Amino acid sequence: MKKKKIGTTELEVAPLNFGGNVFGWTLDEKQSFDILDAFTAAGYNFIDTADTYSWWVNGKGGQSEEIIGNWLKARNNRHEIVLATKVGSETKEHGFDISKKHILKSVDESLQRLKTDHIDLYYTHFDDEKTPVEETLEAYDQIIKAGKVRYIAASNVAPQRLIASFEAAEQYGLPKYQALQPHYNLVERTKFETQYAALAEQYGLSVFTYWSLASGFLTGKYRSEDDFGKSPRGAGAQQYLNEKGRAVLAALDRVAAKHMSNPATVSLAWLLAQPLVTAPIVSATNKQQLAALFEAPLLTLDAEDLSLLDRASK
Known part of the structure; x- marks a missing residue:
C-alpha cells in the first residue's frame, strides 16, 4: 500500500488513520483488539488517540490509550505502528491546558498507559489560548530531546496562534508542528477551507481530518x-x-450507485481527492464497517463525481 510522509518527517503512513475514540466507549478491549488486528492486517499502520478518550465515560479518560497499549504489548508490533496521541483537552478535573507543567506530566502518563517509550506524533489537542506559544513549544522541545516524543502536531488551535507558533519556532529554534488535525468533511467545509487550508499549504502540514464521516451522518x-x-x-x-x-x-x-459503492466509501474518497488531505481519521465498530472504509483509497472519483459532491456540499 502506498504510504505518504508526515510533513518533513520520515514517518510514513497509509491513507487511513484509525481514530481510537471508540476504544473503551463503544468497543470493549476484546472488540478493540479485533478491530485493530483487522485494520493492521489490511496494511494500515496509523493509530490516533488522546489522553482524554473516553472522558465521557468516566470523567477523565485514559481508557483508549490503555487498550492500545495492551494491544501493542500483546502483539509486539510497536515498531510497525505510527502512534499519535494528544494533550490539552478539557476534562472534569481540569480545563484546556497546554502549559509546560501539564505537558510534562501528561506525556509520562500517556507513555505509561500506551506501554511504550515514545510517541510518534504528539498533538496539541486544544489550545488554552493563554499559555505563551513559546512555553508550549519549549515543553515539546524538552520531551523530544528526552526521546519521549518524535514530532508534534496541532488540532484545535486558532489560525493566529498557529502562525505565532511557527514564528516562535523559527525565532527560537523550537520544534515545528508537522501536521494539522481539523474538523473537515462534506458537510463541514467552510472553516478548514477559509481559515486553515492556506496555512497547511504554507507550512507544509499533513492534514488528518477528524469526524471525517460527520459522526456517521455521511454513511447514510x-x-x-x-x-x-x-x-x-446518533445524536451527533x-x-x-x-x-x-x-x-x-x-x-x-x-455517486455510490455509479461506482457500485456506498456513501461512507464515497465520502472518504472525496476527502482523499482533496490535495491537502493525507489520511482521514476513521472509526469502526465492526469488520463490515471497516471493509467500507478500506474501499475508499481504491475508489477514484472522476471530475463529474467531484463536481456533483462539491455543488451539493457548498
Missing part, C-alpha cells in the same frame, strides 16, 4: 429523526439532517 445511516437512536453516536449526526445534509446524501447516493 441517519435519514430521519427515527434513525438517531441506532447508535450511541442530528445537526446535519437539514436541506444541505439531505442534498449531500442524495449526491452521495448517486
Whole structure:
C-alpha cells in the first residue's frame, strides 16, 4: 500500500488513520483488539488517540490509550505502528491546558498507559489560548530531546496562534508542528477551507481530518429523526439532517450507485481527492464497517463525481 510522509518527517503512513475514540466507549478491549488486528492486517499502520478518550465515560479518560497499549504489548508490533496521541483537552478535573507543567506530566502518563517509550506524533489537542506559544513549544522541545516524543502536531488551535507558533519556532529554534488535525468533511467545509487550508499549504502540514464521516451522518445511516437512536453516536449526526445534509446524501447516493459503492466509501474518497488531505481519521465498530472504509483509497472519483459532491456540499 502506498504510504505518504508526515510533513518533513520520515514517518510514513497509509491513507487511513484509525481514530481510537471508540476504544473503551463503544468497543470493549476484546472488540478493540479485533478491530485493530483487522485494520493492521489490511496494511494500515496509523493509530490516533488522546489522553482524554473516553472522558465521557468516566470523567477523565485514559481508557483508549490503555487498550492500545495492551494491544501493542500483546502483539509486539510497536515498531510497525505510527502512534499519535494528544494533550490539552478539557476534562472534569481540569480545563484546556497546554502549559509546560501539564505537558510534562501528561506525556509520562500517556507513555505509561500506551506501554511504550515514545510517541510518534504528539498533538496539541486544544489550545488554552493563554499559555505563551513559546512555553508550549519549549515543553515539546524538552520531551523530544528526552526521546519521549518524535514530532508534534496541532488540532484545535486558532489560525493566529498557529502562525505565532511557527514564528516562535523559527525565532527560537523550537520544534515545528508537522501536521494539522481539523474538523473537515462534506458537510463541514467552510472553516478548514477559509481559515486553515492556506496555512497547511504554507507550512507544509499533513492534514488528518477528524469526524471525517460527520459522526456517521455521511454513511447514510441517519435519514430521519427515527434513525438517531441506532447508535450511541446518533445524536451527533442530528445537526446535519437539514436541506444541505439531505442534498449531500442524495449526491452521495448517486455517486455510490455509479461506482457500485456506498456513501461512507464515497465520502472518504472525496476527502482523499482533496490535495491537502493525507489520511482521514476513521472509526469502526465492526469488520463490515471497516471493509467500507478500506474501499475508499481504491475508489477514484472522476471530475463529474467531484463536481456533483462539491455543488451539493457548498
